[in-house]
Amino acid sequence: MSEPLALVTTGLSKSYRTGHIIQGRRPALQDLDLEVRTGEIFGYVGPNGSGKTTTLKLLTGLLKPDRGDARVLGEPLASRAWRFRAGYLPEHPYLYDYLTAAEYLDYAGRLFGLAASVRRERTRSLLALVGLERSADLPLRRFSKGMVQRAGLAQALVNDPELVILDEPMSGLDPIGRRLVRDIILGLRKAGKTVFFSTHILSDAEALCDRVAVLRAGRLLKVGALGDLLRIDVEHMEIFVSGVAPDAPGLGAMRRERVGDRLRIEVEERELGRAVAAVEAAGGRVLSVQPVRQTLEDYFFREMGAATGGAAAWGEG
Amino acid sequence: MTRGLAVLLLLLVPVVPWSQGQIDRRAGAFRPQEEVLYLWSGRQVKRLFPGFEALAADIYWLRTVQYFGGQRRFAAGKRFDLLLPLVEITTTLDPRLEIAYRYGAIFLSEPVPLGAGRPREGVEVLAAGTRNLPGSWRLRQDLAFFHYIYLKDPQRAAAILLEATEIPGAAFWLRTLAADLLAKGGDRATSRRMWSQMYEQGEAGVIRENAKFRLQILDSLDAADHLAGLVAEFERRRGRRPARLAELREAGLSGVPLVDLAGTPFGYDEKSGRVFISHESPMWRPE
Amino acid sequence: MSRLLAVAANTFRETVRERVLYNLVFFAILMTLSGLLLGQLSIRQDEKILKDIGLAAMDLFGVLIAVFMGTGLVSKEIERRSLYPLLAKPLTRGEFFLGKFAGLAFTLLVNLAVMTAGLYLTLLATGRRPDPGLLAAIYPILLGLLLVVAFAMLFSTVTSSAMAAVLTVGVAVAGRFTDVVRNMREVAPGTPPWLSEALYSLLPNFRNFDFKDRVAYGDAVGGDVLVWVTAYAVAWIGVVLGLGLASFRSRDFQ
Numbered sequence: 001m002s003e004p005l006a007l008v009t010t011g012l013s014k015s016y017r018t019g020h021i022i023q024g025r026r027p028a029l030q031d032l033d034l035e036v037r038t039g040e041i042f043g044y045v046g047p048n049g050s051g052k053t054t055t056l057k058l059l060t061g062l063l064k065p066d067r068g069d070a071r072v073l074g075e076p077l078a079s080r081a082w083r084f085r086a087g088y089l090p091e092h093p094y095l096y097d098y099l100t101a102a103e104y105l106d107y108a109g110r111l112f113g114l115a116a117s118v119r120r121e122r123t124r125s126l127l128a129l130v131g132l133e134r135s136a137d138l139p140l141r142r143f144s145k146g147m148v149q150r151a152g153l154a155q156a157l158v159n160d161p162e163l164v165i166l167d168e169p170m171s172g173l174d175p176i177g178r179r180l181v182r183d184i185i186l187g188l189r190k191a192g193k194t195v196f197f198s199t200h201i202l203s204d205a206e207a208l209c210d211r212v213a214v215l216r217a218g219r220l221l222k223v224g225a226l227g228d229l230l231r232i233d234v235e236h237m238e239i240f241v242s243g244v245a246p247d248a249p250g251l252g253a254m255r256r257e258r259v260g261d262r263l264r265i266e267v268e269e270r271e272l273g274r275a276v277a278a279v280e281a282a283g284g285r286v287l288s289v290q291p292v293r294q295t296l297e298d299y300f301f302r303e304m305g306a307a308t309g310g311a312a313a314w315g316e317g
Numbered sequence: 318m319t320r321g322l323a324v325l326l327l328l329l330v331p332v333v334p335w336s337q338g339q340i341d342r343r344a345g346a347f348r349p350q351e352e353v354l355y356l357w358s359g360r361q362v363k364r365l366f367p368g369f370e371a372l373a374a375d376i377y378w379l380r381t382v383q384y385f386g387g388q389r390r391f392a393a394g395k396r397f398d399l400l401l402p403l404v405e406i407t408t409t410l411d412p413r414l415e416i417a418y419r420y421g422a423i424f425l426s427e428p429v430p431l432g433a434g435r436p437r438e439g440v441e442v443l444a445a446g447t448r449n450l451p452g453s454w455r456l457r458q459d460l461a462f463f464h465y466i467y468l469k470d471p472q473r474a475a476a477i478l479l480e481a482t483e484i485p486g487a488a489f490w491l492r493t494l495a496a497d498l499l500a501k502g503g504d505r506a507t508s509r510r511m512w513s514q515m516y517e518q519g520e521a522g523v524i525r526e527n528a529k530f531r532l533q534i535l536d537s538l539d540a541a542d543h544l545a546g547l548v549a550e551f552e553r554r555r556g557r558r559p560a561r562l563a564e565l566r567e568a569g570l571s572g573v574p575l576v577d578l579a580g581t582p583f584g585y586d587e588k589s590g591r592v593f594i595s596h597e598s599p600m601w602r603p604e
Numbered sequence: 605m606s607r608l609l610a611v612a613a614n615t616f617r618e619t620v621r622e623r624v625l626y627n628l629v630f631f632a633i634l635m636t637l638s639g640l641l642l643g644q645l646s647i648r649q650d651e652k653i654l655k656d657i658g659l660a661a662m663d664l665f666g667v668l669i670a671v672f673m674g675t676g677l678v679s680k681e682i683e684r685r686s687l688y689p690l691l692a693k694p695l696t697r698g699e700f701f702l703g704k705f706a707g708l709a710f711t712l713l714v715n716l717a718v719m720t721a722g723l724y725l726t727l728l729a730t731g732r733r734p735d736p737g738l739l740a741a742i743y744p745i746l747l748g749l750l751l752v753v754a755f756a757m758l759f760s761t762v763t764s765s766a767m768a769a770v771l772t773v774g775v776a777v778a779g780r781f782t783d784v785v786r787n788m789r790e791v792a793p794g795t796p797p798w799l800s801e802a803l804y805s806l807l808p809n810f811r812n813f814d815f816k817d818r819v820a821y822g823d824a825v826g827g828d829v830l831v832w833v834t835a836y837a838v839a840w841i842g843v844v845l846g847l848g849l850a851s852f853r854s855r856d857f858q
Contacts (some may be wrong), residue, residue, distance in 0.1 A: 111690065276745075
């Protein structure tokens with residue numbers, strides 16, 4: 001059975017009580033209407049405290065909503081039926097440190113009612129998938145943060161779920177780990193699964209997601225395909241050059257940014273020729289030319305109303 | 318809370334007092350302090366509670382009072398052989414626990430069923446108290462009273478009272494009481510004064526009620542004497558003694574009820590003309 | 605049900621791995637020392653002393669385990685958030701809660717069983733008859749421990765593990781002085797009877813589980829008494845666990 005929508009929320013709201021003597025209410029999430037389509041990778045982004053984790057906890061039953069409803073994999077939120085078909089990785093997962101990774105996965109499998117042979121097989125393959133096969137019999141107490149994170153991802157997949165909910169899946173991972181997780185997520189989509197993950201690292205969302213929802217202060221700001229949210233600015237071009245010092249003459253007032261041993265220069269389209277000439281005159285090489293693409297971060301900061309980056313990132317010539 | 322859970326809880330709650338009652342009935346609501354017997358003496362117990370002796374004394378004392386006094390006032394089956402060890406342990410743990418000496422002495426001295434009927438031990442306890450608390454005139458006062466009331470030794474009682482008068486803060490009337498004892502060898506009025514003191518000095522509870530009861534016995538004895546006087550008057554008028562006390566009423570001599578303060582009719586011996594508290598009465602005490 | 609048993613089995617595994625059962629080592633040492641030392645003392649009393657020490661140690665160690673594991677079971681899981689990945693699975697809160705209780709109950713049973721064997725062995729080794737009557741005191745001790753665990757778990761759902769431990773110890777101690785509460789009118793005669801009765805009913809009466817003195821003297825304990833003690837324990841445990849479960853179910857994990 002396949003639903004067109006893996007996840008639907010309507011008017012989902014939650015507020016927290018604050019204060020001890022005088023109790024106020026702080027709204028953490030307000031009127032969330034969201035749809036996640038089957039088979040897509042859906043990113044849920046927003047600054048810390050914007051309500052991302054609250055949403056995920058509401059979905060997984062750690063919190064009870066004040067108002068609103070949701071349907072997961074076609075079932076009502078309160079039903080247990082969909083939990084057999086979904087997997088969840090919490091933020092900063094804490095797994096029982098007195099168990100080994102294999103034992104934890106086996107325990108998780110038992111909670112799904114999986115047969116012993118299935119549990120054995122899944123444990124083996126999942127640990128291999130997340131790169132922990134050599135640490136299978138190590139107590140989780142001895143795992144590094146990154147290893148625990150990967151073990152957490154493994155336990156989220158033990159039941160071969162149709163929907164995978166991940167809260168900050170990249171946290172605590174080194175670049176190799178991040179690559180691994182990215183590949184796993186892409187692999188899940190390839191297998192027809194739906195992935196719903198929250199992150200505050202925008203580049204991850206950019207790299208993986210089909211669609212993205214942006215959250216701010218508990219409210220949904222915008223939802224859409226990345227291509228729709230971000231624009232391609234056709235009036236400005238960005239050139240990647242090498243072998244040129246940032247303070248080289250002739251580059252004038254163009255914005256420039258050092259990226260590794262290369263320089264990224266932003267020019268208006270009509271100045272493109274002049275810029276290229278200036279670079280070559282200074283002895284450099286033009287590596288690439290393309291229209292400026294707004295990053296999710298740019299979009300974010302614009303929408304959030306904060307200033308773009310820091311002055312240090314951009315050298316004004 | 319789900320309805321099922323709420324129902325389950327509601328069903329379980331009354332089981333608690335019900336089963337408690339069943340257990341009390343079978344195993345005894347107040348299981349005796351046998352383990353105390355096992356703990357030899359006060360000195361050994363004291364070694365068990367270094368630094369917490371006062372608290373331990375309080376706990377022992379609470380146990381003692383509850384077991385021997387109060388609602389169990391007239392209960393059967395109290396183990397009086399435990400009383401002296403308990404008092405001894407308590408006062409060893411905390412020699413300055415004045416109330417333990419006073420109460421302990423009463424419980425030991427009063428006749429069964431309230432107390433153990435062992436006044437010598439009660440006096441011993443008070444004597445130990447006066448040694449440990451030489452500044453307490455009350456303990457000496459009690460010791461004197463006990464010598465008089467239970468051991469029937471007014472001379473010794475007077476001597477102790479005089480000692481007590483030396484203590485600063487002692488009540489002024491101790492001296493006159495001592496004088497009375499020496500002069501008359503003690504009488505009902507003296508007893509009355511002693512019991513009145515104990516009544517006034519006691520906090521609400523067993524001691525006070527016991528003193529009150531004792532005073533009522535004295536009142537009843539007075540009433541009996543009064544009736545005996547009326548019997549004599551009857552004899553003078555009619556030339557014979559009444560066959561029953563009720564005749565006094567019929568003769569119009571007595572408007573006074575013919576029962577003691579416990580409501581039991583007085584006993585009357587026609588031959589001797591004596592009116593006395595009946596053996597049936599809870600007020601009866603051996604002479 | 606199988607999920608509940610899975611939680612219970614894992615809980616037992618936790619207590620084993622967290623070396624809770626090491627207290628048995630101390631118990632064994634205590635028994636051995638007592639057995640050796642008491643051989644020197646007076647002839648009549650030492651068997652009773654040995655039994656008293658054994659039973660008292662079972663009770664004491666048991667209460668300590670019950671308090672510290674019981675509060676750790678739930679509040680530590682909440683504080684460390686280790687139950688987050690678990691609750692998202694088809695495991696219900698009730699299965700988790702009751703599974704934890706079952707696991708710890710089994711741990712206590714094993715603990716007491718080993719201690720019982722140790723006590724009997726010590727008795728045998730010092731030339732005394734192992735007295736089956738001791739079981740009549742050990743079984744109520746187990747019931748009392750289960751009630752302590754239930755309280756520990758209840759308090760864990762509403763407060764931190766440290767506070768829950770304090771409260772549980774408080775209940776365990778106060779519950780041994782319930783006769784003082786019931787007879788408080790002896791020492792505070794102004795107390796209205798309904799108040800002392802109410803307080804008495806609200807506190808669990810742990811003296812109901814205390815047959816140590818009787819058994820050490822060799823007095824028989826009626827089977828009917830044990831039945832009613834069991835009923836009392838089941839009722840109290842049911843109520844406390846029920847309240848704990850309701851509290852755990854309604855809790856938001858912020």
